[in-house]
Amino acid sequence: MAIKRGVGVSPGVVIGRAVVLETEEARVPRRTIPAALLEHELHLVERSFESARAEVAAEREVFAGRAGDELADIFGFHERWLADPKPRKEISQLIRDKTFSAAYAIGVFMRRYRRRFLEMSSPYLQERAKDILDIERRLLRHVGAEVQQEVATVDEPVIVFAHDLTPSQTVTLERTRKLLGFATDLGGSTSHTAIVARGLGIPAVVGLGDMTSLVSAGDVVILDGSHGVVIVNPDSSQVEEYETQAAHLVEVRHALEGLRDLPAVTKDGERIALLGNIEFPEEVVGAVEKGAEGIGLFRTEFLFLQGGPEPSEEEQFQVYRQAAELLSGRPLVIRTVDLGADKYVQGKVAEPERNPFLGLRSIRYCLQNLAMFRAQLRAIMRASNHGNVRIMFPLITRVMELRQARYLLSLVMEELEEEGYEFRGNIPVGVMVETPAAALCARELAREVDFFSIGTNDLIQYTLAVDRTNEKVAQLYTALNPSVLRLIKMIIDAGDGEQRDMSMCGEMAADPMCTMLLIGMGLRKFSAVANSLPMIKRIVRSITLADAHRVASRVAGFETEREVVNYLRDETRKVAPDLV
Ligand code: PEP
Numbered sequence: 001m002a003i004k005r006g007v008g009v010s011p012g013v014v015i016g017r018a019v020v021l022e023t024e025e026a027r028v029p030r031r032t033i034p035a036a037l038l039e040h041e042l043h044l045v046e047r048s049f050e051s052a053r054a055e056v057a058a059e060r061e062v063f064a065g066r067a068g069d070e071l072a073d074i075f076g077f078h079e080r081w082l083a084d085p086k087p088r089k090e091i092s093q094l095i096r097d098k099t100f101s102a103a104y105a106i107g108v109f110m111r112r113y114r115r116r117f118l119e120m121s122s123p124y125l126q127e128r129a130k131d132i133l134d135i136e137r138r139l140l141r142h143v144g145a146e147v148q149q150e151v152a153t154v155d156e157p158v159i160v161f162a163h164d165l166t167p168s169q170t171v172t173l174e175r176t177r178k179l180l181g182f183a184t185d186l187g188g189s190t191s192h193t194a195i196v197a198r199g200l201g202i203p204a205v206v207g208l209g210d211m212t213s214l215v216s217a218g219d220v221v222i223l224d225g226s227h228g229v230v231i232v233n234p235d236s237s238q239v240e241e242y243e244t245q246a247a248h249l250v251e252v253r254h255a256l257e258g259l260r261d262l263p264a265v266t267k268d269g270e271r272i273a274l275l276g277n278i279e280f281p282e283e284v285v286g287a288v289e290k291g292a293e294g295i296g297l298f299r300t301e302f303l304f305l306q307g308g309p310e311p312s313e314e315e316q317f318q319v320y321r322q323a324a325e326l327l328s329g330r331p332l333v334i335r336t337v338d339l340g341a342d343k344y345v346q347g348k349v350a351e352p353e354r355n356p357f358l359g360l361r362s363i364r365y366c367l368q369n370l371a372m373f374r375a376q377l378r379a380i381m382r383a384s385n386h387g388n389v390r391i392m393f394p395l396i397t398r399v400m401e402l403r404q405a406r407y408l409l410s411l412v413m414e415e416l417e418e419e420g421y422e423f424r425g426n427i428p429v430g431v432m433v434e435t436p437a438a439a440l441c442a443r444e445l446a447r448e449v450d451f452f453s454i455g456t457n458d459l460i461q462y463t464l465a466v467d468r469t470n471e472k473v474a475q476l477y478t479a480l481n482p483s484v485l486r487l488i489k490m491i492i493d494a495g496d497g498e499q500r501d502m503s504m505c506g507e508m509a510a511d512p513m514c515t516m517l518l519i520g521m522g523l524r525k526f527s528a529v530a531n532s533l534p535m536i537k538r539i540v541r542s543i544t545l546a547d548a549h550r551v552a553s554r555v556a557g558f559e560t561e562r563e564v565v566n567y568l569r570d571e572t573r574k575v576a577p578d579l580v
C-alpha cells in the first residue's frame with residue numbers, strides 16, 4: 001500500500017484500476033529513404049498536418065459542447081501551430097536535405113522545437129512543451145509511425161497515471177468515457193490540464209512527484225480529488241471507507257441541488273451574499289445555476305494565457321460585455337490582469353526573475369506595461385455600459401499604486417469620452433487585499449476605494465513565507481494559521497470601520513469548514529468557485545449569528561493551527577455532519 005499527497009485540482013472520490021501512460025517523447029527509428037520515395041514522404045507530411053488539424057478541430061468541438069467555447073480555446077495553440085506553413089516547410093527540408101523518412105524528420109524537428117520551450121524559464125511556456133509533444137504524437141500517428149501507448153486504447157473504466165498529461169489527452173480519455181480520474185507526477189492547480197479536468201468534472205490530483213514509479217497497471221487505486229490524495233493498493237477497510245465517502249458525496253450533491261433557489265440566510269435572518277469566481281465568460285451560466293448572485297472575481301489573465309497574440313481591446317470588450325450581459329444586472333467584478341509569477345505572458349520571458357512571486361507581477365506588471373493595461377481598462381469601461389460592472393486591482397501593496405492605477409483609469413475615461421463612447425463614469429473601483437502590507441494599511445486603502453476583496457491565496461503565502469505553488473512546503477500553507485486569521489480580522493474590521501463593501505474571493509471562502517468562522521469575524525460576502533456555493537449556503541442556513549460569533553471568539557484564543565482545524569471540524573460537523 002502507498003499513500004501520496006499532491007494537489008487536488010478537481011474534486012470527487014473514485015476507486016478503480018490504474019493504467020500508467022508513457023508520455024515521454026515517442027522515439028522513431030532513424031530511417032533514410034531512396035530518392036524515388038521523396039515525393040511520397042513529402043506528401044505524407046502534408047497529409048499528416050491536415051489530418052491532425054482536422055482531428056484537433058473535432059476534439060475542440062466535443063470539448064466546447066461540454067465546457068464552452070472559451071475553455072475549448074485551449075486547443076487554439078494546436079490548431080494555429082498545425083495551420084502554420086513554417087514547421088511543415090522545415091520538416092520537408094529535412095527530408096530533402098538528409099533523405100530522412102517523414103516520420104523520422106517529424107521526430108527530429110519536433111524534439112528540437114520542444115526543447116526550445118522546455119528551456120524557457122516561464123512555467124507557462126514550459127507548459128506549451130506538452131502541447132508540442134501532443135502534436136508530435138498526432139503527426140506520427142498520421143504518418144503511420146509506431147508510437148507508444150495511445151490514451152484512447154484504454155478500454156475499461158480506469159484511473160490514469162502519467163508523468164504529465166496534455167489537455168487534449170485528457171479530453172481524448174474523457175471522450176472514450178472510460179476515465180474515472182487521473183493523477184500526474186507534475187503540474188499545479190493553474191495548469192491547463194487542471195482547468196480542463198475541472199471543466200469536465202473529472203476528479204484529478206496533480207503534482208504527486210514520483211507517483212508513476214509507485215503504481216503499476218492493474219493496481220487498485222483510490223483517488224480523492226477533493227483532498228489531493230492517492231492510495232495505491234488500499235486495504236479493504238480503506239476501500240470501504242472511500243466507497244462510503246464517494247456514495248455520500250453523490251447524495252450530498254443531490255441534496256444540495258435542492259438549495260438552489262433558497263436564499264443564503266442564517267437561521268436568525270442575517271443575509272449572506274454568495275458570488276462566483278470565474279476565468280472565462282461562459283462560466284457565468286454555471287455559476288448562476290449554482291446560486292451565484294453575481295461574479296465576485298473574474299480572473300481576466302486567463303484570456304492572456306491561451307497562446308497566440310495578446311487579446312486586443314476589442315476582443316476583451318466583447319468578452320467583458322458577454323459576461324456582463326449574461327449576468328443580467330447582477331454584479332460583475334472584473335479584476336485587471338494578474339500576470340507574472342506563475343502566470344506569464346509570452347513577451348515576458350526574456351529575463352527570468354529570481355523571486356517571481358516577489359517580482360514584477362500583477363498590478364506592478366500592468367503599471368510597467370501601460371499599453372496593455374490601458375487597452376484592458378478601455379475594454380472594461382466600454383463594457384461598463386452593458387451591465388453592473390466593477391473594476392478591481394490586484395496585489396496592491398501601497399496607496400500610491402492604487403492612485404497610479406486610478407489616475408490611468410481617469411485618463412482612459414477622458415479618452416473614451418472624447419472618442420464618443422458611452423460608459424459608466426462612476427464605476428465602483430476596488431482592490432484585492434492579498435498581502436500583509438495591504439492588510440496593515442487596509443483602512444487607508446479602504447478610504448480610497450468603493451470595495452475590497454480579501455485574496456487569501458496570496459495573503460497566506462506572503463504572510464507565512466510559503467510559496468503557494470511549491471509542493472515541498474504545501475503542508476505549511478494554511479489559512480487557519482493564527483497569524484493569517486489575525487490579518488483577516490484586521491482587514492474585515494478596517495472595511496467595517498470605513499463602511500466599505502467587502503468580500504473574500506480566495507479559496508478560504510470556498511471551504512465550508514471556514515464559513516462559520518468568517519461570518520463570526522464579520523464577513524458577509526463570499527466569492528468562490530461555483531461548485532462550492534451550495535455547500536456554503538448549506539452552512540449559512542444551518543447556523544445563527546450567535547453560533548458564528550461563539551466560534552470566532554473561541555478561534556481567536558487558539559495558538560496553533562492544529563487547534564483551529566480540529567475545533568472547526570467539530571463545529572462544522574455539528575451543524576452539517578454530511579459535509580465533513
Ligand atoms: C487570491 O490571491 O486569493 C486570489 C483570489 O487571487 P489569485 O488566486 O488569482 O492569485
Ligand code: MG
Pocket residue numbers: 394434455457458
Ligand atoms: Mg492573488
